[in-house]
Amino acid sequence: MTTIRLGFPADWAGFRAAARALVAANTPPGQITWLVGDEPDLFADNTPPPANDAPITVPRRFVDLAETTIMANDPERFGLLYGILFRIHQGEAALLHDAADPAVHRALMLAHAVRRDIHKMRAFLRFREVTDDGGTRHVAWFEPAHHILEANAPFFVRRFATMAWSILTPDRAAHWDGTTLRFGPGATRADLPEDDRFAECWRVYYRAIFNPARLKLSAMLSEMPRKYWKNLPEARDIPELIAAAAPRAGAMLAAPPTPPRPARAPPAPVTDPPTTEWEALKRQAGACRLCPLWEHATQTVFGEGSTTARIMLIGEQPGDQEDLAGRPFIGPAGQVLDHALRAAGLDRPALYITNAVKHFKFEPRGKRRIHQKPNEAEIETCKFWLDQERAMIEPALIIALGASAARALFNRAITISRERGKLIPLNGATSALITIHPSYLLRLPDEAAKRREYAAFVRDLRLALPYMA
Numbered sequence: 515m516t517t518i519r520l521g522f523p524a525d526w527a528g529f530r531a532a533a534r535a536l537v538a539a540n541t542p543p544g545q546i547t548w549l550v551g552d553e554p555d556l557f558a559d560n561t562p563p564p565a566n567d568a569p570i571t572v573p574r575r576f577v578d579l580a581e582t583t584i585m586a587n588d589p590e591r592f593g594l595l596y597g598i599l600f601r602i603h604q605g606e607a608a609l610l611h612d613a614a615d616p617a618v619h620r621a622l623m624l625a626h627a628v629r630r631d632i633h634k635m636r637a638f639l640r641f642r643e644v645t646d647d648g649g650t651r652h653v654a655w656f657e658p659a660h661h662i663l664e665a666n667a668p669f670f671v672r673r674f675a676t677m678a679w680s681i682l683t684p685d686r687a688a689h690w691d692g693t694t695l696r697f698g699p700g701a702t703r704a705d706l707p708e709d710d711r712f713a714e715c716w717r718v719y720y721r722a723i724f725n726p727a728r729l730k731l732s733a734m735l736s737e738m739p740r741k742y743w744k745n746l747p748e749a750r751d752i753p754e755l756i757a758a759a760a761p762r763a764g765a766m767l768a769a770p771p772t773p774p775r776p777a778r779a780p781p782a783p784v785t786d787p788p789t790t791e792w793e794a795l796k797r798q799a800g801a802c803r804l805c806p807l808w809e810h811a812t813q814t815v816f817g818e819g820s821t822t823a824r825i826m827l828i829g830e831q832p833g834d835q836e837d838l839a840g841r842p843f844i845g846p847a848g849q850v851l852d853h854a855l856r857a858a859g860l861d862r863p864a865l866y867i868t869n870a871v872k873h874f875k876f877e878p879r880g881k882r883r884i885h886q887k888p889n890e891a892e893i894e895t896c897k898f899w900l901d902q903e904r905a906m907i908e909p910a911l912i913i914a915l916g917a918s919a920a921r922a923l924f925n926r927a928i929t930i931s932r933e934r935g936k937l938i939p940l941n942g943a944t945s946a947l948i949t950i951h952p953s954y955l956l957r958l959p960d961e962a963a964k965r966r967e968y969a970a971f972v973r974d975l976r977l978a979l980p981y982m983a
């Protein structure tokens with residue numbers, strides 16, 4: 515017997531060199547024992563592996579298949595792959611085109627399982643933030659079904675290039691310090707730090723996108739198998755969301771459309787006098803008919819918060835929930851905003867938060883009301899109220915969240931990516947800071963982008979800290 519000892523479970527370079535030499539020496543598959551690391555060798559009468567001195571041609575199709583299949587968590591994979599290579603070399607040139615061949619079929623199935631595992635790791639890996647004497651690092655725990663860490667780590671290097679991170683798995687760990695990628699021994703789940711502030715973000719996000727009327731349990735479980743749940747903060751809410759889905763969907767169907775109120779009578783006159791300037795303004799705005807948006811909205815959503823705030827935040831317009839509750843930023847975007855404000859060290863009650871447009875603009879679609887962006891004329895008209903709020907609050911800093919707010923502030927179209935994250939002098943003692951709208955984060959499809967953009971949002975908001983004083 516010839517024993518080949520590979521360095522680690524997915525040691526492609528080691529397998530490749532050994533397989534080439536073995537094929538060149540015409541060694542039959544049955545004569546080879548494949549071992550990994552320090553696995554014990556049960557055969558004492560070994561012949562040494564042949565030297566790799568004769569060049570052989572290996573079809574590209576085999577390399578592509580073998581590079582993936584070698585990561586499979588199947589102790590037979592090396593023998594399986596070497597067997598296929600040996601047969602190709604013995605003259606079965608078209609072997610890989612025969613998917614019904616048991617060996618080829620097996621290798622293809624294993625490659626498929628490995629690719630799926632790689633995809634799931636990219637989708638379901640969740641970093642947690644740790645700060646210690648060495649600075650801030652991010653640590654994730656993942657239990658891959660196959661030996662995919664080495665192959666997948668470069669993906670995370672590209673995605674999180676500027677972060678220092680470690681990915682811990684039971685067999686190996688990958689560590690990136692911003693410059694170098696290293697692999698080390700495995701770890702246990704107990705080595706994972708406590709939940710961080712992102713965990714709550716994931717939960718808020720998942721609850722916001724979970725549509726009970728669209729729930730298809732089998733499709734959901736196939737996309738997000740239960741075995742990944744224990745590492746996903748948002749999965750804590752899944753049982754409750756599933757349990758409540760049928761009654762919620764039933765209630766959605768039974769409910770009348772969110773009441774658009776055509777041709778409403780003006781609000782009943784309030785007889786008691788306003789006690790503050792803000793209340794007086796809010797009441798006036800409550801009867802606003804400056805543009806047609808009031809007709810279908812439930813009510814004017816005026817700004818709220820501290821009237822002595824040093825910082826004023828401007829959003830775009832109230833959303834569905836804000837329209838019903840009459841308060842700005844209390845729906846999904848508001849929850850993201852609250853998190854980011856806390857992360858930046860800003861205290862929401864000490865701020866004044868308003869919108870560029872004070873009525874919800876939407877398009878009815880079935881029973882839902884779909885947000886529509888306000889147009890220039892609507893922003894321009896509603897600026898009347900924004901200017902009143904500015905004059906009353908006299909903030910030292912105005913933060914424009916997104917393009918509509920920035921347009922209201924600067925009277926022109928603003929490219930957020932170009933202008934964000936810097937302090938811009940306005941008139942008098944007021945400065946402006948432009949950043950993204952938090953609903954942009956809710957729309958991002960994958961975790962990497964979400965994390966990156968959330969961190970950039972918090973960074974922008976931190977520029978406001980000196981104005982809190």
Ligand code: URA
Pocket residue numbers: 829830831832833836841842843844845847848869953
């Ligand atoms: N989006 C906004 O711009 N404002 C709100 O109040 C809510 C969502």
